[in-house]
Amino acid sequence: MYETSRLIHWTDVGPRDGLQNVSGTVPTEVKVRLVRGLLDAGAPRVEATSFVSPRRVPQLADAAAVLAALGDEVRGRLRVLIPNRRGFEMALDAGVRNVLVTVGATESFNRRNVNRSVAESLEDIAAITAAAAPAGCVVDVALSVCWGCPFEGDVPPRRVVELCAEIAARGAAEVGIADTIGVAEPARVSALCAEVAAVVPLERLSLHVHDTRGQGVANVLAAYQAGVRRFEGSVGGLGGCPFAPRATGNVCSEDALLALHAAGAESGIDLDAYCAVAERLGEDLGTTLPGRLHRAGVWHPGRVGAATTGVADG
Numbered sequence: 001m002y003e004t005s006r007l008i009h010w011t012d013v014g015p016r017d018g019l020q021n022v023s024g025t026v027p028t029e030v031k032v033r034l035v036r037g038l039l040d041a042g043a044p045r046v047e048a049t050s051f052v053s054p055r056r057v058p059q060l061a062d063a064a065a066v067l068a069a070l071g072d073e074v075r076g077r078l079r080v081l082i083p084n085r086r087g088f089e090m091a092l093d094a095g096v097r098n099v100l101v102t103v104g105a106t107e108s109f110n111r112r113n114v115n116r117s118v119a120e121s122l123e124d125i126a127a128i129t130a131a132a133a134p135a136g137c138v139v140d141v142a143l144s145v146c147w148g149c150p151f152e153g154d155v156p157p158r159r160v161v162e163l164c165a166e167i168a169a170r171g172a173a174e175v176g177i178a179d180t181i182g183v184a185e186p187a188r189v190s191a192l193c194a195e196v197a198a199v200v201p202l203e204r205l206s207l208h209v210h211d212t213r214g215q216g217v218a219n220v221l222a223a224y225q226a227g228v229r230r231f232e233g234s235v236g237g238l239g240g241c242p243f244a245p246r247a248t249g250n251v252c253s254e255d256a257l258l259a260l261h262a263a264g265a266e267s268g269i270d271l272d273a274y275c276a277v278a279e280r281l282g283e284d285l286g287t288t289l290p291g292r293l294h295r296a297g298v299w300h301p302g303r304v305g306a307a308t309t310g311v312a313d314g
């Protein structure tokens with residue numbers, strides 16, 4: 001009998017996808033501490049920052065400084081977002097060897113996000129993967145708004161499948177499907193993952209969902225049950241997308257990992273340590289992050305008395 005691996009690969013995108021939406025300036029040292037904390041808690045990979053225009057995303061203007069402070073020893077576990085060829089060159093100069101490029105599943109979203117047609121973005125991806133290979137750099141590609149677009153509404157699943165095949169053919173190591181505005185439900189996640197798996201091998205397929213409508217953890221679990229093993233989320237549930245109106249809420253990494261672990265998945269991540277990172281980040285940002293687990297605490301049945309939530313209420 002064929003047995004699907006229980007090993008999952010989690011990428012925390014909080015330092016990039018989360019912090020880019022924080023109003024005000026977050027000190028570089030806070031970002032560095034956050035990335036280190038996530039790596040120390042066992043996150044296999046962290047999306048540390050992005051080389052986008054500082055005019056568009058001023059929160060990440062210190063990308064090179066963050067990477068320099070993190071040092072060479074963790075570089076192999078970091079990924080950065082790049083919008084174009086220029087961002088790619090900057091990432092290479094900073095010593096990065098894993099980049100993420102995004103393309104929208106609709107013309108309107110892609111135009112709004114990177115001011116390119118989808119066809120132009122696919123050409124850019126081919127050029128970047130061609131330049132990356134001799135530099136020993138791995139290029140991942142994420143397809144945005146796969147379950148719905150804020151400007152065009154429905155996105156036909158066959159269009160998503162077609163674009164995933166185009167992306168894979170252009171040399172992307174990982175092909176990510178993203179619910180950028182958080183409109184998917186578990187049934188549609190299962191269905192689309194199964195369809196995309198016909199054109200992208202499951203070991204190269206990744207899922208990025210938002211918890212905007214409360215479906216985030218359920219959607220991650222649905223994808224796991226459909227055979228997906230690569231996932232992205234944000235510590236504490238930090239962040240959204242600045243170019244998609246009202247799209248708050250990356251799925252919270254530790255909340256989703258709790259459900260995945262209970263379903264038998266192995267991530268290598270220590271949830272208590274992860275919660276401590278979320279707690280500290282909330283303090284650093286002067287806010288309460290939307291994730292649940294870091295507020296309630298990990299439930300350890302052998303340590304009754306340590307958990308506090310709801311004990312006195314029956």
Ligand code: MG
Pocket residue numbers: 017180208210239240241250
């Ligand atoms: Mg996101």
